[in-house]
Amino acid sequence: MRADLVRIGAYMFAHVQLPAGRLVWTRDGLSQHQVVVVATESPGLEVVSEGPVVARRATWFVVAPGRTPVQFTAARPLELVFVNLDRSRIAEEMDVDLAHAGRDTVDDGVVRPMVNFVKSLCAIQGEKVETGATPLGGAACEVARSLVKTVVGDPVPETSLTDAVIGILRRRHASPHLSVSMVARELGVSVRTIQSALRRERTTFSAALRSIRIDMAKDLQRADPGLGAAAVARAAGFGSRQALYRSVRNAEKSNAEKSNAEKSSARE
Structure with missing residues (x-):
């Protein structure tokens, strides 16, 4: 697996080349409050957990905070982006209900530019990006929150x-x-x-x-x-x-x- 990583404060961004296979994320006390967004270039990824997982067309996923393990299974080699942020960033700033996801009406034209932004961000080598300190850092954090909101959608009663x-x-x-x-x-x-x-x-x-x-x-x-x-x-x-x-x-x-x-x- 190859991954280019960028950390901006409480946010982690990754552009990953994932081989076919199975990966288990055994979450612990340090990661139980994290929200994870995964977006693939094409279908072929399965994300399974006993906790809430929002799945859209086998392409976009949001994993809710929790301590239950998460299993990622790639049917073939895949290119994907991975965004990790603390749930407080969602609760404080956006109306997102991870337990009651909306209908699957995700627009590729909306998500794709944000995914491409993350890929470009991760291509930065040797540069320090501070959250809120630069326009790039602020934009990256806003993209992370918007990805969660877009994939999860408005809560369903x-x-x-x-x-x-x-x-x-x-x-x-x-x-x-x-x-x-x-x-x-x-x-x-x-x-x-x-x-x-x-x-x-x-x-x-x-x-x-x-x-x-x-x-x-x-x-x-x-x-x-x-x-x-x-x-x-x-x-x-x-x-x-x-x-x-x-x-x-x-x-x-x-x-x-x-x-x-x-x-x-x-x-x-």
Whole structure:
């Protein structure tokens, strides 16, 4: 790996030639407050963490602060820029919500000039650039903040996020491979963000998907009474008749327990 680095105060800029392979960033107490922006020249990079990661078209990424490791996997040699800054620089100066990223509407015409600026900055050799001391230093810090803001986008209200998740589940309920990580990648948010939004609606990803699949199975049976249980189960996304029956029983049991708990609470 080849990297040209420039540090300006609390900001770090890098222009990197990354070979194909896997790199794990094991964050510690010194780096847990850092926000990281990665922009590649072409798709082929995967950035994965248990914490929030905003991914745009497999080209632009923002890693939120935290202590969970971050894994970078390059499918082939890539050219990229890397910007690292303290989260206080975002919290104090810009309206950025890393846990509730906006829609993937990033304009290449907006991001590309900032990426090229970072590459040019990193080409400077043997020069000291002080933050705020020169127009170049001030411009570099502003570019770093603008990159985070542009890639993350305006925050999405949690109700809208929940609606977006449910919409995907309704459209893809028949897929046996549907998962919360798949939905998170499509929406450009973290798994934890989706789980938190659903938890506030007093449900989980599995429960919401099960409910939708049961409703779809009932609709299929009403539309075609002669359709066999196995065919209904497959079309609804359960995979087997036994899985359909088991899900219906679990849903009925859960609803009964919820009803009993509400009645008990009302008596108290």
